Amino acid sequence: MVFLMTNQFVELVGRQAATDLRQIHTRLRDRASGVTTLRRCGNIAELRRLARRRVPKAVFDFVDGAAEDERTAARNREGFGRLALWPRALVDVSEVDVATTVLGEPLAVPLIGAPTGLTGLLHERGEVAVARAVHAAGSVYIASAMASYSIEELSRLAPGPTWFQLYVWRDRGLVRELVQRAGAANHLALVLTIDVPRAGARERDRRNGFGIPPRLTLRSAAEGLLRPRWSAAFVRRPRMAVANAAGHDGAPNDAVSLTDYINSQFDPTLSWHDVAWLREQWTGPLVVKGVLRPEDARDAVSAGAEAVVVSNHGGRQLAQTTSAIGALPAVVDAVGADAEVYVDGGIRRGADVAAALALGARACLAGRALLYGLGAGGDEGAARAMGILVEELRRTLELAGCRSVRELDRSWVVDAATTQAIPAAQYFDH
Numbered sequence: 401m402v403f404l405m406t407n408q409f410v411e412l413v414g415r416q417a418a419t420d421l422r423q424i425h426t427r428l429r430d431r432a433s434g435v436t437t438l439r440r441c442g443n444i445a446e447l448r449r450l451a452r453r454r455v456p457k458a459v460f461d462f463v464d465g466a467a468e469d470e471r472t473a474a475r476n477r478e479g480f481g482r483l484a485l486w487p488r489a490l491v492d493v494s495e496v497d498v499a500t501t502v503l504g505e506p507l508a509v510p511l512i513g514a515p516t517g518l519t520g521l522l523h524e525r526g527e528v529a530v531a532r533a534v535h536a537a538g539s540v541y542i543a544s545a546m547a548s549y550s551i552e553e554l555s556r557l558a559p560g561p562t563w564f565q566l567y568v569w570r571d572r573g574l575v576r577e578l579v580q581r582a583g584a585a586n587h588l589a590l591v592l593t594i595d596v597p598r599a600g601a602r603e604r605d606r607r608n609g610f611g612i613p614p615r616l617t618l619r620s621a622a623e624g625l626l627r628p629r630w631s632a633a634f635v636r637r638p639r640m641a642v643a644n645a646a647g648h649d650g651a652p653n654d655a656v657s658l659t660d661y662i663n664s665q666f667d668p669t670l671s672w673h674d675v676a677w678l679r680e681q682w683t684g685p686l687v688v689k690g691v692l693r694p695e696d697a698r699d700a701v702s703a704g705a706e707a708v709v710v711s712n713h714g715g716r717q718l719a720q721t722t723s724a725i726g727a728l729p730a731v732v733d734a735v736g737a738d739a740e741v742y743v744d745g746g747i748r749r750g751a752d753v754a755a756a757l758a759l760g761a762r763a764c765l766a767g768r769a770l771l772y773g774l775g776a777g778g779d780e781g782a783a784r785a786m787g788i789l790v791e792e793l794r795r796t797l798e799l800a801g802c803r804s805v806r807e808l809d810r811s812w813v814v815d816a817a818t819t820q821a822i823p824a825a826q827y828f829d830h
Contacts (some may be wrong), residue, residue: 408536415492417756438777443792444769447785455630458608459521463771465604466715472716472723475696476746477725484756484816488764489803496797497510498790499538502740503589503706505550505561505684508538509790511753511806514767515565516743516788520548520639522775523630528557530770533782535560537790542591542765545578546662548639550646555585563687565591568674569747572649579681581644582713590682591709592675595667595690600717672703679704689744692727694734701739708735708763710742714767725756729810729822732760750792759822 443448452460458486460695466473500510513534520526526548531541535558541556545566554563564582582590604610642662667674679686688700689709697708712721724745732741743756744765753764766789773785793805803807813822 407678421575424638435575435780438781441776441784441788443788444760444772447776447781447788448767448772450715450777451781453770454627454777455522455775456627458605458610459630460775461604461608462518462539462610463516463522463768463775464600465602466719467600467717468603468719470715470719472712472717472719472721473746475714475721475723476712477748478747479725480746480752480755482816483725483759484814484819484820485751485754485758485796485800486812486819487799491801491803493798493801493803496794497806498765498793498797498804500805502540502742503687505540505588507540507763509756509793510761510763511537511539511747511789511793512763512765513541513770514744514765514769515542515544515547515593516771517544517546517776518548518642519544519638519771520727522771523634523778523781524639525774525778526639527554529779529782531558531560531562532779533770533773533786536589536783537786540588542820543587545644546642546789548641548643548644549679551578551581551585552588553643563589563591565689567593567596567665568667568670569662570667571648572663574645574665575678576713578644579678583682583684587684589685589687589706590678591689592678593689593713594670594675594760595711595713595717596666598666599663600713600719601737618649632781636708646662659756675703675705678708687742692722692724694730697734697741699732701735705741706738707742709744709765710761711741711765714745722819725752728756728759728761747789750789750794752795753789753793754796754802754805755813757805758810758812760810 437450441450452829476798493522500507513530523529527543530547531554533555534541540561540563541564543551547554551564564587566575566578579590645662664697677775685706686706687702687709688705690711690713691697691708692710692712700708712718712722712724726819728743732814735741739759740762742763742765744763745767747753748769749763756764769789770782770785773781777784802812814820815822
């Protein structure tokens with residue numbers, strides 16, 4: 401018996417060694433390119449750690465940081481921690497369906513690529529890589545007015561279903577121009593962000609001396625030397641300007657002045673009358689992003705919005721406010737069937753997506769989660785991040801005994817501390 405077991409062990413080791421030898425060329429190539437390390441990342445937190453190693457600190461903090469003490473950003477994650485899924489047992493989940501529709505269009509997954517500005521600082525492929533990853537998963541990407549790639553560049557390099565996000569800036573001529581360009585590029589919807597009457601206080605950026613373009617110091621030079629791949633790409637193909645404003649009449653051409661110009665465009669006088677004005681400029685669906693209060697959601701619908709995004713800007717604006725997921729139930733109840741509701745802020749797990757859908761969101765927006773993948777590995781990293789979230793969502797549904805995202809409602813979630821149902825028309829994290 402011992403002899404037989406020994407022979408079986410030797411044969412097993414021999415087969416494994418033969419397989420390893422056949423794959424050694426591929427493994428060495430992948431290790432040299434960094435793909436092996438990327439594939440070992442099994443969740444968004446691990447992608448975040450890898451991105452932190454591969455990207456200079458000032459750039460990583462620009463993406464990862466939030467306003468002041470970063471309490472709002474922390475609450476976005478803590479809000480999901482207060483939720484528990486309430487699973488069904490003995491349900492046939494051999495097939496689960498994660499498809500949904502937004503604004504009448506089918507999506508393979510209920511996860512939308514959130515708009516993020518100056519993404520090209522993180523990786524030269526920037527918004528292109530993230531958009532391609534989102535499109536490959538069968539979903540829609542929201543291009544930012546503050547993107548490193550212009551509307552036209554992104555449409556050419558990452559063709560696929562895309563919405564366009566913008567602000568109603570002081571220069572209404574620029575706003576009109578962007579709306580027209582988004583329409584010409586066949587963007588399917590316009591997303592108006594309303595929670596930036598002025599820029600928030602990003603204290604990590606202040607401490608790092610972060611600016612556009614990045615300022616060369618001994619510390620930043622050392623950071624660059626420690627990350628030669630990022631530095632070489634940045635020097636070769638820098639993406640450090642708001643591409644959509646470049647070339648506009650009245651907008652300066654150099655990166656420093658252009659950034660100052662954009663920062664001066666945020667309008668503290670913005671009102672619902674301006675939202676109605678924008679509605680007149682755009683014939684397609686209008687989505688209003690940055691809503692936390694139920695009455696604001698109702699006002700958005702009255703101004704002509706077909707959808708609202710419950711969002712606190714990822715905690716990058718008001719530093720002391722409620723979590724997005726905490727505000728979601730009241731907004732859902734306020735708009736009823738009059739508009740679709742999406743949620744943005746703190747999505748790091750597929751289970752987060754399931755919980756948000758159960759509370760009434762039609763879909764979730766993911767921003768930082770996909771950017772961590774981008775920083776960790778460019779196109780492959782962004783695709784890895786999207787794939788992780790989708791696979792986690794599928795696994796969550798299977799383990800919860802839920803056959804389809806369309807089955808999710810408030811009966812599937814409880815308060816993790818009390819196992820009580822989530823209150824309907826109130827903030828549950830106040």
